[in-house]
Amino acid sequence: xxxxxxxxxxKDAIIRADRITGKNLALPILGxxxxxxxxxxxxxxxxxxxxxxxxxxxxKIEKEGVCAxxxxxxxxxxxxxxxxxxxxxxxxxxxxxxxxxTNTVVLKTQNHEDFPTIPFIEGEEIVIPHKTFTEGVKAVxxxxxxxxxKPEISSVYVxxxxxFLIFVATDSFRLAEKRFKVKGIPEGISLIIPYKNVIELxxxxxxxxxxxxxxxxxxxxxxxxxxxxxxxRIIDGVFPDYKQIIPKEPITxxxxxxxxxxxxxxxxxxxxxxxxxITLTARPKDKYIALFAKNNDIxxxxxxxxxxxxxDSIEMNFNYxxxxxxxxxxxxxxxxxxxxxxxxxxxxTGVNDTSFLYLIMPMNR
Amino acid sequence: MVDTKQLxxxxxxxxxxxxxxxxxxxxxxxxxxxxxxxxxxxxxVPNEFxxxxxxxxYQKLILKTLTSFSEYVxxxxxxxxxxxxxxxxxxxxxxxxxxxxxxxxQDLYINKEDNLNPRYTFENFIVGxxxxxxxxAGQGIILKPGTQxxxxxxxxxxxxxxxxxxxxxxxxxxxxxxxxxVHYVTLEKFAIDYINAVQSNKPNSFKEKYRKYDVLIxxxxxxxxxxxxxxxxxxxLFNALYEQNxxxxxxxxxxxxxxxxxxxxxxxxxxSGMIVDVIEPDFESRLAIIKAKIQEQNLPITSEVLEYxxxxxxxxIRELEGSxxxxxAATSLKNRxxxxxxxxNLIKNNIRPKKNVSVxxxxxxxxxxxxxxxxxxxxxxxxxxxxxxRQIAMYILREEFNVxxxxxxxxxxxxxxxxxxxxxxxxxxxxxNDPTLAEELERIKVLFK
Numbered sequence: 001x002x003x004x005x006x007x008x009x010x011k012d013a014i015i016r017a018d019r020i021t022g023k024n025l026a027l028p029i030l031g032x033x034x035x036x037x038x039x040x041x042x043x044x045x046x047x048x049x050x051x052x053x054x055x056x057x058x059x060k061i062e063k064e065g066v067c068a069x070x071x072x073x074x075x076x077x078x079x080x081x082x083x084x085x086x087x088x089x090x091x092x093x094x095x096x097x098x099x100x101x102t103n104t105v106v107l108k109t110q111n112h113e114d115f116p117t118i119p120f121i122e123g124e125e126i127v128i129p130h131k132t133f134t135e136g137v138k139a140v141x142x143x144x145x146x147x148x149x150k151p152e153i154s155s156v157y158v159x160x161x162x163x164f165l166i167f168v169a170t171d172s173f174r175l176a177e178k179r180f181k182v183k184g185i186p187e188g189i190s191l192i193i194p195y196k197n198v199i200e201l202x203x204x205x206x207x208x209x210x211x212x213x214x215x216x217x218x219x220x221x222x223x224x225x226x227x228x229x230x231x232x233r234i235i236d237g238v239f240p241d242y243k244q245i246i247p248k249e250p251i252t253x254x255x256x257x258x259x260x261x262x263x264x265x266x267x268x269x270x271x272x273x274x275x276x277x278i279t280l281t282a283r284p285k286d287k288y289i290a291l292f293a294k295n296n297d298i299x300x301x302x303x304x305x306x307x308x309x310x311x312d313s314i315e316m317n318f319n320y321x322x323x324x325x326x327x328x329x330x331x332x333x334x335x336x337x338x339x340x341x342x343x344x345x346x347x348x349t350g351v352n353d354t355s356f357l358y359l360i361m362p363m364n365r
Numbered sequence: 366m367v368d369t370k371q372l373x374x375x376x377x378x379x380x381x382x383x384x385x386x387x388x389x390x391x392x393x394x395x396x397x398x399x400x401x402x403x404x405x406x407x408x409x410v411p412n413e414f415x416x417x418x419x420x421x422x423y424q425k426l427i428l429k430t431l432t433s434f435s436e437y438v439x440x441x442x443x444x445x446x447x448x449x450x451x452x453x454x455x456x457x458x459x460x461x462x463x464x465x466x467x468x469x470x471q472d473l474y475i476n477k478e479d480n481l482n483p484r485y486t487f488e489n490f491i492v493g494x495x496x497x498x499x500x501x502a503g504q505g506i507i508l509k510p511g512t513q514x515x516x517x518x519x520x521x522x523x524x525x526x527x528x529x530x531x532x533x534x535x536x537x538x539x540x541x542x543x544x545x546x547v548h549y550v551t552l553e554k555f556a557i558d559y560i561n562a563v564q565s566n567k568p569n570s571f572k573e574k575y576r577k578y579d580v581l582i583x584x585x586x587x588x589x590x591x592x593x594x595x596x597x598x599x600x601x602l603f604n605a606l607y608e609q610n611x612x613x614x615x616x617x618x619x620x621x622x623x624x625x626x627x628x629x630x631x632x633x634x635x636x637s638g639m640i641v642d643v644i645e646p647d648f649e650s651r652l653a654i655i656k657a658k659i660q661e662q663n664l665p666i667t668s669e670v671l672e673y674x675x676x677x678x679x680x681x682i683r684e685l686e687g688s689x690x691x692x693x694a695a696t697s698l699k700n701r702x703x704x705x706x707x708x709x710n711l712i713k714n715n716i717r718p719k720k721n722v723s724v725x726x727x728x729x730x731x732x733x734x735x736x737x738x739x740x741x742x743x744x745x746x747x748x749x750x751x752x753x754x755r756q757i758a759m760y761i762l763r764e765e766f767n768v769x770x771x772x773x774x775x776x777x778x779x780x781x782x783x784x785x786x787x788x789x790x791x792x793x794x795x796x797x798n799d800p801t802l803a804e805e806l807e808r809i810k811v812l813f814k
Binding site for chain 1: 386387388390391412413414415416417418421445
């Protein structure tokens with residue numbers, strides 16, 4: 001093959017593709033990026049057999065052809081490439097020669113026949129703003145379970161309801177839900193995307209693009225952007241019916257400034273024990289809530305945060321980590337904590353914000 | 366038909382020699398034949414990538430290998446199947462069961478609001494002559510909660526499924542009428558709640574809490590005896606709920622009339638709806654219960670053994686379950702059927718020894734109960750309290766231990782058998798009219814269990 005393209009474009013594409021090449025797998029070919037030069041484009045493909053990616057970049061093709069090269073080497077070379085250079089790729093025999101203004105490298109290629117195909121799926125299609133997808137996933141993905149035992153919950157669940165597209169993740173100790181209003185969203189969307197794939201997707205998806213095409217079948221999902229095609233396995237299962245565990249009638253409502261509670265939590269973390277336990281106490285007659293943490297080896301701390309407290313007095317224990325993590329998804333200045341009694345979940349939302357909901361189970365110790 | 370499992374194993378062994386190890390483990394691991402239709406073999410694969418690759422790259426090889434083993438095969442097709450992560454065979458099956466057991470998010474789903482245990486349902490409730498009335502009443506309540514039988518009072522000895530029944534009613538109502546608030550509470554918890562509310566000076570929060578329920582289930586109500594304030598509170602709560610046609614369900618180990626120190630107004634209220642008792646199950650019901658339990662576990666246990674268990678463990682279902690669990694554990698440990706002798710050995714401690722008490726022992730126990738010296742019973746005296754104790758002793762000996770009238774007479778100080786007959790009849794008739802006596806008898810009978 002022989003092809004010529006813009007350095008900046010191919011650099012960006014190679015770096016993205018390398019992120020999802022398969023590492024530490026029995027099949028070495030998965031560590032490669034497949035370059036296909038045909039028509040007016042070069043297609044770069046990479047897969048780890050859970051995710052597949054294809055990026056198309058415009059190029060001047062003099063001779064069509066295919067080759068597979070180790071992704072790690074390609075990305076190492078291209079990351080040193082300075083801007084606005086023209087790159088010429090020449091594949092011959094079992095080598096690929098890359099020529100730039102300043103460099104010429106000759107790389108060993110691998111047998112491209114062994115490179116797996118990437119599934120191009122037929123199925124339902126919807127178009128949503130690209131931002132909706134990335135923000136939705138980012139807002140909830142940290143709550144997904146890390147364990148593989150139950151694949152349904154080590155996933156991010158995306159579904160539609162009314163005119164909302166809703167993202168949910170839970171590991172059964174806490175739950176995060178983010179909803180977006182999307183005009184004309186069809187009913188009945190229900191995708192369970194594995195957590196690990198979601199993280200990779202976020203890394204690969206470029207920042208600025210306004211429309212994202214989602215295609216999905218029973219087992220596979222594809223995201224299509226201009227020149228970019230990513231496909232991921234999805235889980236054919238049923239996400240737990242989480243709505244029934246969201247408590248409705250709070251007995252105590254606390255409103256505090258997000259920045260202050262974050263500060264207090266940071267301090268509490270230093271003192272929390274090996275279970276990350278912190279104790280939250282709120283009494284309506286006080287004008288503050290107290291966060292208490294104690295570690296027998298270090299000492300203890302009580303942080304007081306000013307706030308508005310309505311309802312009954314409460315004292316509850318939480319895992320610091322679960323508490324802390326949700327605040328990254330709340331972009332209001334004040335947060336509302338709603339407690340529903342001992343042993344029951346606490347719900348955290350931003351003030352006047354119905355788009356994000358976080359539910360955290362107390363520790364019973 | 367082809368034995369697909371064996372076929373695929375043979376086929377994989379063949380393919381393994383033809384492709385590199387890396388390729389084999391990447392593409393062929395976790396595959397299995399899921400079904401076979403008119404000569405087409407459907408191979409289940411874990412995901413789309415594998416499906417594409419096998420179809421494009423290895424279809425010919427797979428088909429060739431398959432046909433070499435079975436002439437029947439005409440084509441091969443690939444489908445994505447969920448369960449092929451687990452290797453086929455018994456091991457896989459076991460681990461699947463294990464996973465199903467561990468997986469449900471129990472913590473999330475046990476509703477602390479109503480205290481009901483989702484395990485208790487009518488699906489696993491066995492109906493026999495001993496509890497069919499209670500069961501029928503329960504079904505009536507589910508149809509028309511609050512109006513059909515209100516309050517519903519069920520009583521009977523321990524371990525006969527009272528809790529199971531009332532919780533099942535709660536669960537069924539919860540399922541049928543989503544908007545109804547069901548609450549299950551033991552009397553002990555109810556009393557503690559009340560005490561806490563009084564202690565923290567918030568008696569109203571207690572009242573409000575319990576009055577908002579549409580169905581209130583109170584278990585083991587007999588423990589309310591001697592708790593005067595709790596009784597009063599329950600009385601008011603009862604009235605409030607009853608007026609609004611909210612269903613109230615009680616369970617107890619005695620008839621309300623025999624609950625000690627229970628205020629009359631509560632007694633009469635308990636009795637105003639439907640009172641049913643559950644008695645000990647008969648042989649057939651016990652056998653049915655055991656069979657149902659065994660079916661859940663899917664274990665090989667011979668009908669001989671089942672009948673032995675049903676015959677030897679009488680009365681309490683809970684004890685029956687205990688013995689059964691021991692047998693189930695032993696069977697799965699040894700992984701084979703247990704012989705009758707092994708079963709006998711295993712549960713010999715669970716079987717209550719046949720009552721084998723001497724007359725003297727019975728008399729002693731009854732004398733102790735009435736705070737008398739046992740020898741006074743044998744004396745020829747007509748002191749009222751002694752006569753009473755003696756009559757009770759005769760009655761118990763006759764009714765519980767089936768001792769003959771002449772023998773009783775002879776043992777208890779040389780009385781004539783007609784005297785004994787008279788005493789037994791007298792006690793029998795008296796206790797119909799006198800609840801205190803009936804209760805006394807109940808308490809004495811317990812001494813010999």
